[in-house]
Amino acid sequence: MENEQKAPKNKLLTIMVVLMAVILLAGAVAVVIILKSAGGEAADKEPSIDEVIESSVDIPEMTTNLASDDFIRISFKIQTDSPEAMDEMTKRDFQAKDMIIQKLSEMTADDLKGEAGKQKLTETLKTDLNSIMQDGKVEAVYITSYIIQ
Missing domain, CATH: 3.30.479.30 (Band 7 domain)
Incomplete structure (x- = not known):
């Protein structure tokens, strides 16, 4: 009976870890895109x-x-x-x-x-x-x- 209750907890923990990893990855990608676009605007600015x-x-x-x-x-x-x-x-x-x-x-x-x-x-x-x-x-x-x- 104890093994049957641990299996759903482990499955729930795995799902939570995967979701957190996906959210962190999406955040990292968003930060990289924002930084690259900000750098691109600086390179495209008009010359003095x-x-x-x-x-x-x-x-x-x-x-x-x-x-x-x-x-x-x-x-x-x-x-x-x-x-x-x-x-x-x-x-x-x-x-x-x-x-x-x-x-x-x-x-x-x-x-x-x-x-x-x-x-x-x-x-x-x-x-x-x-x-x-x-x-x-x-x-x-x-x-x-x-x-x-």
Whole structure:
């Protein structure tokens, strides 16, 4: 009779131990997930303005003809993802200028009007410049001066 009563107690104790282990495991997994997501947010934060300047290249003002027989005077700042990429872009500035001139020579003054036109130009230049980069990538292209005549 004593053995029959011990068996249910042992079974109940086993179930309780298993449930506690499952709860602890779930808690540990939750803590790991929370810590990893908090660490990921820190890694994804925007760079400071000093870091942006440290990894950016200025393309000085240049003048070229547009397809509409107007001409444009424009300059850019190209933000890269690292100082190494900035060094590469500095060395490739002649290629960047060539790409800019080619893109602008295909555009008309109307193509560049408004925010949408300028946004399209900077996105196109970003994509084209990334195609020649080997040691990093272009994060953004900013127009720093702009005159159409």
